[in-house]
Amino acid sequence: MRSKVIAGNWKMNKGLSEAEQFADSVKGNLPKDDNVEAIVCAPFPFLPALVSKAKSSNLKVGAQNMHFEDSGAYTGEVSPAMLKDLGVTHVVIGHSERREHFAETDESVNKKVHAAFNHGLVPIVCVGETLEQREANETMSHIENQVRKGLEGLTDEQIGRVIIAYEPIWAIGTGKSASSADANQVCTFVRNVVKAMTSENIAEQLVVQYGGSVKPANIDELLDQPDIDGALVGGASLEPGSFLELVEAGTK
Numbered sequence: 053m054r055s056k057v058i059a060g061n062w063k064m065n066k067g068l069s070e071a072e073q074f075a076d077s078v079k080g081n082l083p084k085d086d087n088v089e090a091i092v093c094a095p096f097p098f099l100p101a102l103v104s105k106a107k108s109s110n111l112k113v114g115a116q117n118m119h120f121e122d123s124g125a126y127t128g129e130v131s132p133a134m135l136k137d138l139g140v141t142h143v144v145i146g147h148s149e150r151r152e153h154f155a156e157t158d159e160s161v162n163k164k165v166h167a168a169f170n171h172g173l174v175p176i177v178c179v180g181e182t183l184e185q186r187e188a189n190e191t192m193s194h195i196e197n198q199v200r201k202g203l204e205g206l207t208d209e210q211i212g213r214v215i216i217a218y219e220p221i222w223a224i225g226t227g228k229s230a231s232s233a234d235a236n237q238v239c240t241f242v243r244n245v246v247k248a249m250t251s252e253n254i255a256e257q258l259v260v261q262y263g264g265s266v267k268p269a270n271i272d273e274l275l276d277q278p279d280i281d282g283a284l285v286g287g288a289s290l291e292p293g294s295f296l297e298l299v300e301a302g303t304k
């Protein structure tokens with residue numbers, strides 16, 4: 053059985069003391085259940101404090117982006133080796149906000165996914181369609197393209213360890229979540245694309261999250277779906293109480 057993975061993506065929110073308070077409130081209250089993983093993906097400046105606070109707890113700490121090179125003349129960038137050194141375990145790659153505002157492409161996503169594995173980080177690879185693509189019936193072809201290009205050149209074993217977050221762009225931060233059936237349909241499709249790319253059973257190991265206006269009120273319904281293995285959550289991951297409720301939902 054696949055574990056449920058609940059990842060908070062704080063985006064560019066909070067200050068250092070708020071981040072520390074969050075970790076203090078959450079770390080002792082996470083469910084003691086090996087079938088659910090709780091990750092908080094925070095802005096770079098908070099990562100050392102969060103890693104230190106989360107030590108000896110079930111809370112894992114992730115980054116929201118990174119460069120694909122190990123080092124070099126890339127002013128303002130952060131390398132996978134730097135994240136690994138800090139004790140970060142996960143990294144969000146190819147979030148739609150990075151694709152939209154920072155010219156992230158399927159090619160750079162693929163380089164970053166390889167770099168993550170080279171440094172022992174688990175990539176959370178985001179895919180998702182715009183409203184225009186959905187209305188033009190292009191959702192599946194777009195998702196297939198993003199999945200195939202994003203995972204190109206990985207071994208089957210690596211693909212089995214990727215987390216894919218399906219986040220329809222029209223559902224992000226809008227309060228308008230995809231219905232659980234629609235979300236599951238795309239998550240099943242993602243698994244089938246991976247099945248076609250890999251040898252037997254790899255696709256069954258793959259964790260596929262849904263993201264887009266997930267909150268305590270709708271997470272149960274989403275996680276009840278057979279191909280939704282967790283959630284990548286923005287707004288509702290910011291408050292400790294709400295984050296804990298989301299993680300708790302993964303134990304049911």
Ligand SMILES: O=C[C@H](O)COP(=O)(O)O
Nearest residue numbers: 061224225264265286287
């Ligand atoms: O990475 C998280 C997503 O962009 C979802 O954000 P949201 O939960 O605020 O809609």
